[in-house]
Amino acid sequence: MNPQTAIKRTAKPDWLKIKIPSGKNVFRIKRELQERGLHTICQDARCPNMHKCWANNNATFLILGDYCTRNCFFCSVKHGKPVVPDTKEAEKIAQMVKIMDLKYLVITSVTRDDLPDKGSLHYAKIIKHLKDKFSELKIEVLIPDFSGDKNLIDNVLREHPDVLNHNLETVKRLYPFVNRKPENYPVSLSVLKHSASRNFITKSGIMVGLGETIEELEELFADLKENGVKILTIGQYLQPSSSNAKVEKYYTPDEFKQLYKTAKSMGFIGVESGPFIRSSYNAGELYKKALETEPARISK
Numbered sequence: 001m002n003p004q005t006a007i008k009r010t011a012k013p014d015w016l017k018i019k020i021p022s023g024k025n026v027f028r029i030k031r032e033l034q035e036r037g038l039h040t041i042c043q044d045a046r047c048p049n050m051h052k053c054w055a056n057n058n059a060t061f062l063i064l065g066d067y068c069t070r071n072c073f074f075c076s077v078k079h080g081k082p083v084v085p086d087t088k089e090a091e092k093i094a095q096m097v098k099i100m101d102l103k104y105l106v107i108t109s110v111t112r113d114d115l116p117d118k119g120s121l122h123y124a125k126i127i128k129h130l131k132d133k134f135s136e137l138k139i140e141v142l143i144p145d146f147s148g149d150k151n152l153i154d155n156v157l158r159e160h161p162d163v164l165n166h167n168l169e170t171v172k173r174l175y176p177f178v179n180r181k182p183e184n185y186p187v188s189l190s191v192l193k194h195s196a197s198r199n200f201i202t203k204s205g206i207m208v209g210l211g212e213t214i215e216e217l218e219e220l221f222a223d224l225k226e227n228g229v230k231i232l233t234i235g236q237y238l239q240p241s242s243s244n245a246k247v248e249k250y251y252t253p254d255e256f257k258q259l260y261k262t263a264k265s266m267g268f269i270g271v272e273s274g275p276f277i278r279s280s281y282n283a284g285e286l287y288k289k290a291l292e293t294e295p296a297r298i299s300k
Helices: 024-036 050-055 089-100 120-133 150-157 184-197 214-226 253-265 283-293
Strands: 058-063 104-109 138-142 163-165 202-208 231-236 270-274
Touching: 024 089, 058 089, 058 120, 089 104, 089 120, 104 120, 104 283, 120 138, 120 150, 138 283, 150 184, 163 283, 184 202, 184 214, 202 214, 214 253, 231 253, 231 283, 253 270, 270 283
Parallel strands: 058 104, 104 138, 138 163, 163 202, 202 231, 231 270
Antiparallel strands: none
């Protein structure tokens, strides 16, 4: 299927129709972000939980620009020629941490296959700067696959993020369909396995509704567990635009509850499963839950 072909959207069921709240504080934060040229995945990926997370002192910053070198069929992030990394991005994010009184911060990025280190050292610089400035701030990184290069993953891990997150996104069979190479499925698993082997809390997120089966989801859960993942988020795929993959199925709230039970029965410490769940949803609480179970987690 040609990703550029317009695809008719499937009508959303009632449980996916919500009113997005707004207010002076939200507009203020958006203005502060815009003034600094910062991006949040909350905005760029059109997350339905953005306002709730901001109100709970959580946010997810999108570093390394807002143009991705890859063009996955499900994703709303722009594809094109990326910008030169902003050398002042760490300080700008630090300013927003203070303005938003953030307690838990998720740092993610576009994929930067154009850079020799694929952006890993930029991650490291930002983590170090924030940890030096805010000793109590908890930092989760949601990283791209860095093409599975362990040296690049270690660039990030050396600065001791509190959680290493990498999204598997979908079941193995659908990787070619969502505009990824089939071999990227084991590459993503290797990223998680390497991080878990270093005693980091590892986390992954998936979307449902792209045409997967329950059996395939159970196989995916098993693959994640086998590769050391402790925290799992499961959310409904929503078609961002007519040029993205269409929704094949809207899971009901009861079906999400069943996926939650399945994942918990397989041994995941923390699970969030629901129509509006995204990878960073309730991230701080999931981290606390994992920390209670495995307090000694980071190898020096």
